[in-house]
Amino acid sequence: MIAREAGRDLLGGPALGEQTLHLRPQRRTVEIRGPRRVGALLTELGILPGTAMVIRGDLLLIDGDVVEEGDEVEIRAVISGGGA
Numbered sequence: 001m002i003a004r005e006a007g008r009d010l011l012g013g014p015a016l017g018e019q020t021l022h023l024r025p026q027r028r029t030v031e032i033r034g035p036r037r038v039g040a041l042l043t044e045l046g047i048l049p050g051t052a053m054v055i056r057g058d059l060l061l062i063d064g065d066v067v068e069e070g071d072e073v074e075i076r077a078v079i080s081g082g083g084a
Helices: 038-044
Strands: 003-005 018-024 028-033 052-056 059-061 072-077
Touching (some): 038 052
Antiparallel strands (some): 018 028, 052 072
């Protein structure tokens, strides 16, 4: 995986051929090259599938969905809890 901290093109979006990943709650942004299935992407990032949500726009992606070139996604930790 080629990942780097948020390099931008002149328009402020992801550089050509890259996807921008916003990791929450870590407040970290990385960019990768090449399409990836969500499950593989999480594994490459060291995140256990099922412990995070991957969101593109207002769509929740599942393991088999593909993150394509130019996509900007948010990866949020799944947090549960509450009273009995």
